[in-house]
Amino acid sequence: MTPPGTGVTTLEHQATGRTDSDAVDATLAASGDAHAFERLYRAHLGRISSLVRRMLGDEDPDDVIQDVFVRAWQKLGTFRGESAFGTWLHRLAVNVILGRRETLGIRRQRHLDGDAALETVPSRRTTPEISMDFETAMERLPDGARQVFVLHDVEGYRHEEIAEMLGLATGTSKSQLHRARMALRRHLER
Amino acid sequence: MSDQWTDRLSEYLDDELPPDERSALEQHLRHCAACGAVLADLKRIVTRARGLEDRPPERDLWPGIAARIGAGSGETQAIDLAAARRRWSFSLPQLIAAVIALMAASGGAAWLLHPAAQSSVAVRDTIPTTPVVAGGNLSARNAGDRSRIAGQSYAAAVADLERVLTQGRGRLDTTTVRVIERNLATIDSAIAQARRALAADSANVYLNSHLAETMQRKLDLLRQAAALVSSVS
Numbered sequence: 001m002t003p004p005g006t007g008v009t010t011l012e013h014q015a016t017g018r019t020d021s022d023a024v025d026a027t028l029a030a031s032g033d034a035h036a037f038e039r040l041y042r043a044h045l046g047r048i049s050s051l052v053r054r055m056l057g058d059e060d061p062d063d064v065i066q067d068v069f070v071r072a073w074q075k076l077g078t079f080r081g082e083s084a085f086g087t088w089l090h091r092l093a094v095n096v097i098l099g100r101r102e103t104l105g106i107r108r109q110r111h112l113d114g115d116a117a118l119e120t121v122p123s124r125r126t127t128p129e130i131s132m133d134f135e136t137a138m139e140r141l142p143d144g145a146r147q148v149f150v151l152h153d154v155e156g157y158r159h160e161e162i163a164e165m166l167g168l169a170t171g172t173s174k175s176q177l178h179r180a181r182m183a184l185r186r187h188l189e190r
Numbered sequence: 191m192s193d194q195w196t197d198r199l200s201e202y203l204d205d206e207l208p209p210d211e212r213s214a215l216e217q218h219l220r221h222c223a224a225c226g227a228v229l230a231d232l233k234r235i236v237t238r239a240r241g242l243e244d245r246p247p248e249r250d251l252w253p254g255i256a257a258r259i260g261a262g263s264g265e266t267q268a269i270d271l272a273a274a275r276r277r278w279s280f281s282l283p284q285l286i287a288a289v290i291a292l293m294a295a296s297g298g299a300a301w302l303l304h305p306a307a308q309s310s311v312a313v314r315d316t317i318p319t320t321p322v323v324a325g326g327n328l329s330a331r332n333a334g335d336r337s338r339i340a341g342q343s344y345a346a347a348v349a350d351l352e353r354v355l356t357q358g359r360g361r362l363d364t365t366t367v368r369v370i371e372r373n374l375a376t377i378d379s380a381i382a383q384a385r386r387a388l389a390a391d392s393a394n395v396y397l398n399s400h401l402a403e404t405m406q407r408k409l410d411l412l413r414q415a416a417a418l419v420s421s422v423s
Binding site: 024027028031032033034037038041042045046047049050053061062065066069070073074134135149153154156159174175177178181182184185188 | 197199200201206228231232235236238239240242243244245246247249251252254255256258259261410414417418421422
């Protein structure tokens with residue numbers, strides 16, 4: 001097991017009083033401590049798992065979740081503590097997910113898909129659990145609209161950030177978001 | 191239902207319309223019930239999206255990850271941090287007790303028996319279960335004994351970690367050593383400053399908490415440094 005870094009920056013934060021447990025564990029993990037990395041994994045698994053599942057739709061998320069954490073381990077030496085560890089990990093996860101989408105051949109062209117896909121979503125009446133129904137409706141959105149909706153409305157990214165991540169114009173990100181919201185509205189009002 | 195404004199409702203909701211268009215849309219919303227209904231639905235969708243709960247995968251993925259990062263074969267390289275934390279773990283009340291003991295050594299232990307400190311709401315709120323500092327259940331002698339023990343434990347833990355660091359500093363790169371030493375010097379300076387202030391105002395709850403937190407910070411830094419030494423051994 002090769003230690004990916006020294007974690008000097010986090011030690012600097014220690015002296016200034018930023019003693020959050022993630023930063024400590026990130027430092028230890030960067031110096032090769034797998035136990036510390038497992039704590040980070042368990043602390044952030046829920047959010048990363050949900051992000052992967054919502055972004056990938058029907059794809060099996062487990063492999064991608066594993067890829068995210070393996071990549072995080074490899075990249076820990078680049079974590080400078082300029083943002084919270086969770087923010088850093090989340091952005092890395094988005095990159096891994098987008099890379100996987102490329103591998104799967106889900107290209108930008110899909111952002112131009114029609115929104116007829118949502119017509120196949122079962123209505124609220126067939127699924128008693130409303131939040132799960134909402135998740136199901138999200139999964140059935142056209143890929144491009146779903147990506148933008150998840151990143152903007154669920155994860156809180158700005159259109160400029162989304163446009164950069166997805167390689168789109170900002171205006172396209174905005175129009176995809178509106179499209180996704182209107183499609184969800186049509187589903188949820190059934 | 192659709193009109194020229196329908197496609198602008200998301201931008202309006204996200205406050206991304208230019209001021210003139212925003213005003214025009216608001217004017218439109220005053221008499222267009224259909225657009226108002228769509229806008230209300232979009233708000234509900236955004237609220238639901240923001241309120242979605244995270245869900246972990248159905249099976250534990252750690253074994254697969256551990257295998258891929260080589261954690262199985264490298265476990266012996268990593269310091270047993272859990273054990274280290276158990277050994278060197280101090281709660282805030284314990285640290286304040288340590289502060290009292292260390293203050294006693296420099297003649298500032300009057301705070302322990304000071305009525306204002308013992309009845310302080312701030313102290314009770316911070317450490318509600320700490321008879322050593324806040325309660326009246328223990329005798330001053332017992333409290334003094336506990337303070338002394340905590341002080342000794344803290345000093346022993348710091349000495350232990352400093353020994354690990356001294357012995358292992360040659361294995362760390364010079365930049366890391368420089369950062370650790372600079373930070374330790376900063377913390378030691380803060381501890382000394384807090385002690386000087388407490389010598390003049392031993393009942394000051396803030397100063398006592400600040401000193402305890404700074405001492406904890408020193409312990410945390412030393413623990414990290416020791417872990418770094420261990421990881422490169």
